[in-house]
Amino acid sequence: MNHTATSGRTPWPYPGPRPGEVEPAAQQTIADIGEFELIDLITRGLPSNDQVELGPGDDAAIIHSRGGRTLCSVDVLVEGVHFRRDWSSARDIGRKSVAVNVADIEAMGARPIGIVMGFSAPGELSLTWVRYFVQGVREECDRAGVSLIGGDITKSRDITVSVTILGDTGPEGPVLRSGARPGDLVALKGRVGWAAAGLAALSKGFRTPKAVVEAQQVPQPPYGAGQEAARAGATAMIDVSDGLLGDLGHVAQRSQVSIDVHRAALGMPEPIRSVGQATGVDPYVFLLTGGEDHALAATFPPGVVPEGWTVIGTVGEVPTAGWPSVTVDGRPWEGKQGYDHFH
Amino acid sequence: MNHTATSGRTPWPYPGPRPGEVEPAAQQTIADIGEFELIDLITRGLPSNDQVELGPGDDAAIIHSRGGRTLCSVDVLVEGVHFRRDWSSARDIGRKSVAVNVADIEAMGARPIGIVMGFSAPGELSLTWVRYFVQGVREECDRAGVSLIGGDITKSRDITVSVTILGDTGPEGPVLRSGARPGDLVALKGRVGWAAAGLAALSKGFRTPKAVVEAQQVPQPPYGAGQEAARAGATAMIDVSDGLLGDLGHVAQRSQVSIDVHRAALGMPEPIRSVGQATGVDPYVFLLTGGEDHALAATFPPGVVPEGWTVIGTVGEVPTAGWPSVTVDGRPWEGKQGYDHFH
Numbered sequence: 001m002n003h004t005a006t007s008g009r010t011p012w013p014y015p016g017p018r019p020g021e022v023e024p025a026a027q028q029t030i031a032d033i034g035e036f037e038l039i040d041l042i043t044r045g046l047p048s049n050d051q052v053e054l055g056p057g058d059d060a061a062i063i064h065s066r067g068g069r070t071l072c073s074v075d076v077l078v079e080g081v082h083f084r085r086d087w088s089s090a091r092d093i094g095r096k097s098v099a100v101n102v103a104d105i106e107a108m109g110a111r112p113i114g115i116v117m118g119f120s121a122p123g124e125l126s127l128t129w130v131r132y133f134v135q136g137v138r139e140e141c142d143r144a145g146v147s148l149i150g151g152d153i154t155k156s157r158d159i160t161v162s163v164t165i166l167g168d169t170g171p172e173g174p175v176l177r178s179g180a181r182p183g184d185l186v187a188l189k190g191r192v193g194w195a196a197a198g199l200a201a202l203s204k205g206f207r208t209p210k211a212v213v214e215a216q217q218v219p220q221p222p223y224g225a226g227q228e229a230a231r232a233g234a235t236a237m238i239d240v241s242d243g244l245l246g247d248l249g250h251v252a253q254r255s256q257v258s259i260d261v262h263r264a265a266l267g268m269p270e271p272i273r274s275v276g277q278a279t280g281v282d283p284y285v286f287l288l289t290g291g292e293d294h295a296l297a298a299t300f301p302p303g304v305v306p307e308g309w310t311v312i313g314t315v316g317e318v319p320t321a322g323w324p325s326v327t328v329d330g331r332p333w334e335g336k337q338g339y340d341h342f343h
Numbered sequence: 344m345n346h347t348a349t350s351g352r353t354p355w356p357y358p359g360p361r362p363g364e365v366e367p368a369a370q371q372t373i374a375d376i377g378e379f380e381l382i383d384l385i386t387r388g389l390p391s392n393d394q395v396e397l398g399p400g401d402d403a404a405i406i407h408s409r410g411g412r413t414l415c416s417v418d419v420l421v422e423g424v425h426f427r428r429d430w431s432s433a434r435d436i437g438r439k440s441v442a443v444n445v446a447d448i449e450a451m452g453a454r455p456i457g458i459v460m461g462f463s464a465p466g467e468l469s470l471t472w473v474r475y476f477v478q479g480v481r482e483e484c485d486r487a488g489v490s491l492i493g494g495d496i497t498k499s500r501d502i503t504v505s506v507t508i509l510g511d512t513g514p515e516g517p518v519l520r521s522g523a524r525p526g527d528l529v530a531l532k533g534r535v536g537w538a539a540a541g542l543a544a545l546s547k548g549f550r551t552p553k554a555v556v557e558a559q560q561v562p563q564p565p566y567g568a569g570q571e572a573a574r575a576g577a578t579a580m581i582d583v584s585d586g587l588l589g590d591l592g593h594v595a596q597r598s599q600v601s602i603d604v605h606r607a608a609l610g611m612p613e614p615i616r617s618v619g620q621a622t623g624v625d626p627y628v629f630l631l632t633g634g635e636d637h638a639l640a641a642t643f644p645p646g647v648v649p650e651g652w653t654v655i656g657t658v659g660e661v662p663t664a665g666w667p668s669v670t671v672d673g674r675p676w677e678g679k680q681g682y683d684h685f686h
Contacts, residue, residue, distance in 0.1 A: 053412065057597070058520050059450035059582050060416035060510070069396065070413040072492065072509055073403035076461035078499045107402035118419035118461070118505040149415065152505075156421045162461040162495075162505035166415055167403070177401050239402050254400070 030130055031123030035153050041127075042119075042134050042151070049147040051113045051168070061149035063113050065168040072166055073104035079159040087202050090129045092217040094136025097161045100241065102144040103221035103294035105167035107239035109175035109230025112167040114149035115141070120156035144223050172230045180236035180255035180299040186313035187305045189229075189296050190222040191215065192244050192266070193283070196290020197275040204279055209271035221294040225308075229298045232306045237298040243289040245326050245333055248297060248313075252324040255299075259326045261288070261313040288328065289336055373473055374466030378496050384470075385462075385477050385494070392490040394456045394511070404492035406456050408511040415509055416447035422502040430545050433472045435560040437479025440504045443584065445487040446564040446637035448510035450582035452518035452573025455510040457492035458484070463499035487566050515573045523579035523598035523642040529656035530648045532572075532639050533565040534558065535587050535609070536626070539633020540618040547622055552614035564637035568651075572641045575649045580641040586632040588669050588676055591640060591656075595667040598642075602669045604631070604656040631671065632679055 030038055043056040054062040063070070077083060077100070083093050098115060105112040117137070121130075141148055146165065197209075198216030207213055221239075229237055236255055240247045245261070252259045266287050276283030299315055318324050327333070373381055386399040397405040406413070420426060420443070426436050441458060448455040460480070464473075484491055489508065540552075541559030550556055564582075572580055579598055583590045588604070595602045609630050619626030642658055661667050670676070 054517070054519070059447040059580075060414040060453070060508075060517075062412055062414050062451075062517060065408060065411050065413055068408050068411040069405055070408055070509065071403040071405050072415075072457075072459055072507070074459040074461050074493060074495045074505070074507060076463055076495045076497050076503075076505060078463055078497050078503075080500070081498045104402040108405075110403070114415075116415055116417040116507055118417050118507075120419055120421055120503065150417060152417045152419045154419050154421050155424045156503065157423070157501055158499065160419075160421075160463060160499065160503050160505075162417070162419060162503075162507075164415070164417060164459055164461075164505075164507035165403075166413065166509075174397070174403075174405060176397070237402075 028127040029124050030121060030127055033127060038130070038153055041130070043148070046148055047142070049113055049145065052147045052149055055147065055149050056151065061114065061116065063149065063166055066170065067168065069168055070166055071105055071108055071110050071168060071174065072164060073101060074162060074164040075100045075104065076160065076162045088217045090132035091136035091139070093161070094133040095140040095218045097163050098137055098140035098144065098146070099219050099221055100294060101163045101165040102146065102223065103219070103239040103241065105165055106221060106223065106226030107237050107296055108167070108169070109172065109226050109234060109237060110167040110169045111227060112144055112146045112165055114147045115163050115165045116149055117151040118160070118162035119151060120154045120160040122157060123155060125159065169230070170227070175230050175234045175237040175298070177236050177238055177251050177254040180251055180257050180315050182257055182315055182317045183302070184235055184299040184315040185302055185305055185311050186248065186259055186261065186297065186299055186315060187309040188312050189225040189309045190240070191220070191293045192240055192295050193272050193286035193290045193293070194269070195219060195292035196286045197272045200279050200281060200286070201275050206278070209274055212271045212275060215293060219292055219294045222296060225296050228306050229296065229300070229309070232300065233304045234298040234300050237296060240291070240293065240295040240297050242291040244297065245288050245328070248326045251297070251299065252326055256318060256324055258316045258318050258322070258324060259313055260316065260330055261326065261328050263329050265310060265312040285335065288333065371470045372467050373464060373470055376470060381473065381496055384473070386491070389491055390485070392456055392488065395490045395492055398490065399493050404457065404459065406492065406509055409513065410511065412511055413509055414448055414451055414453050414511060414517065415507060416444060417505060417507040418443045418447065419503065419505045431560045433475035434479035434482070436504070437476040438483040438561045440506050441480055441483035441487065441489070442562050442564055443637060444506045444508040445489065445566065446562070446582040446584065448508055449564060449566065449569030450580050450639055451510070451512070452515065452569050452577060452580060453510040453512040454570060455487055455489045455508055457490045458506050458508045459492055460494040461497070461503070461505035462494060463497045463503040465500060466498060468502065512573070513570070518573050518577045518580040518641070520579050520581055520594050520597040523594055523600050523658050525600055525658055525660045526645070527578055527642040527658040528645055528648055528654050529591065529602055529604065529640065529642055529658060530652040531655050532568040532652045533583070534563070534636045535583055535638050536615050536629035536633045536636070537612070538562060538635035539629045540615045543622050543624060543629070544618050549621070552617055555614045555618060558636060562635060562637045565639060568639050571649050572639065572652070575643065576647045577641040577643050580639060583634070583636065583638040583640050585634040587640065588631050588671070591669045594640070594642065595669055599661060599667055601659045601661050601665070601667060602656055603659065603673055604669065604671050606672050608653060608655040628678065631676065
């Protein structure tokens with residue numbers, strides 16, 4: 001089936017259907033092949049990380065953790081909440097579901113090993129969609145060096161992808177949110193504001209700027225940067241998933257410190273400025289409060305910030321009559337600091 | 344609020360609303376309190392297994408595994424597919440979501456340590472429902488000796504609970520599906536057919552027999568029996584979640600053996616016989632193909648079957664011109680062997 005053959009539109013450069021492409025009604029669905037063939041389709045010929053002792057096919061998977069310590073985190077992506085099938089291709093959604101989880105393990109300064117995936121979908125979902133979704137999952141697993149080690153498949157009304165990731169740490173141990181100390185520098189690796197600007201553009205019916213729309217479709221966490229930060233001596237670290245200020249707020253709270261962000265240090269990427277103009281939103285709202293890019297924010301003692309990280313702020317004492325907080329250029333930020341699922 | 348005060352019905356003996364109870368419209372919802380208060384409600388004062396190094400609150404949780412080997416399994420429960428709010432109380436659904444996962448770790452002959460939970464729900468879900476759900480989760484965690492170590496909360500149309508469980512094994516190592524040998528005995532611990540009979544009763548509008556309805560609402564896997572079987576020398580083991588014949592079929596396939604089940608050894612519990620009569624279904628269909636009770640089925644060399652396990656069959660060679668299969672009293676079973684989510 002040639003997905004680029006419909007009329008004179010721009011050719012669709014990716015494998016898989018164009019987002020929102022109407023699929024032939026006669027196409028095979030997952031109900032046609034059933035749960036066990038579907039499992040086979042997903043798991044057939046999976047490559048395996050060398051710390052995986054047992055992959056899919058038994059009651060549980062088994063991994064080996066260096067030092068006997070296993071890290072674990074879960075993220076759930078729900079259709080209509082975290083993605084829309086008319087905004088993202090199946091492959092993008094597969095990639096994103098892996099990337100957001102790897103970011104959590106990176107943020108502990110740890111090494112990701114394997115994922116288990118809960119996949120829920122309506123029976124009438126096309127097999128083609130699932131094939132490209134699985135392709136995306138595998139591609140991103142390859143990029144991040146993790147294996148798909150198990151899962152569960154169920155029926156549901158909306159596509160829901162729940163990924164749990166396991167990882168371990170080397171001798172440098174995990175980097176928690178609680179270790180930031182007054183005098184530390186705050187540094188960032190990866191992008192902030194791009195995915196939020198992309199969402200704002202898509203919500204207004206735009207498909208451009210392409211760079212921010214693609215950032216919304218598939219985040220690009222800086223793989224390997226978390227372990228790099230741990231080796232360099234990071235004192236605290238967090239995955240920026242809900243917005244820079246909100247997530248630094250978690251670090252401030254856990255570490256009982258104050259954090260000041262220097263706005264000028266963030267720069268202002270052109271596509272974000274342009275979405276701000278087109279939508280009437282202060283572009284710093286994207287930079288400071290936009291989630292879903294999965295950059296890493298970490299605190300370091302001065303002098304050890306690794307190359308490639310941008311120093312964006314400083315850590316200070318909590319004021320005597322105050323509480324742990326995050327300021328921007330010394331002043332409180334007016335407005336929301338991040339994303340709340342129910343607010 | 345007194346949930347038993349409505350008219351002259353039987354008093355509702357459990358904490359929490361009666362299944363299907365209409366809740367006051369003015370009641371507080373999870374959207375009223377927001378994601379972060381909801382996380383606090385779920386995680387506040389959680390007890391912790393002594394192998395948990397870091398619980399909820401950072402980017403990932405950390406457990407310690409004896410021997411450096413971590414087992415991992417996921418199960419997803421979807422409203423309208425795995426449970427109905429008018430058939431099961433919030434507390435029952437909380438308990439079930441833990442129990443079905445512990446069963447997978449038991450089936451590896453392993454010890455469960457902790458769970459991470461993806462919880463998706465509509466914003467208008469009542470806080471009371473969530474409170475009782477969390478109570479059920481905590482109760483079952485206590486029964487099984489596991490800790491809630493992390494999670495993710497998102498919006499969705501249908502309540503979806505995705506639980507991933509981590510565990511480890513002692514020196515006896517994991518018991519896989521692949522180790523059954525001709526000459527072994529097949530033994531069962533726990534119940535089969537009860538939950539399926541309960542579902543059949545509920546589907547016809549009955550609320551009795553109480554024993555099978557309750558079995559459908561909350562499975563009772565035989566906690567500890569998996570480790571017991573491993574120590575006794577079980578050669579293969581499986582969690583009976585999809586139906587006895589279907590799940591033994593997985594063992595036969597993986598072990599490249601044939602399995603014969605002796606129907607008389609299963610007995611016929613009175614409530615299952617009675618549901619069979621009321622619904623016109625051969626009650627052996629429930630016993631042999633009903634899932635969701637989460638019994639353990641294991642194979643043992645003769646002479647080592649632990650007390651409390653019931654020998655229900657034998658393991659034989661695959662016939663020369665045949666393939667691995669499961670028979671009942673020497674004959675193929677006519678009909679479905681278990682549950683397929685899309686068939």
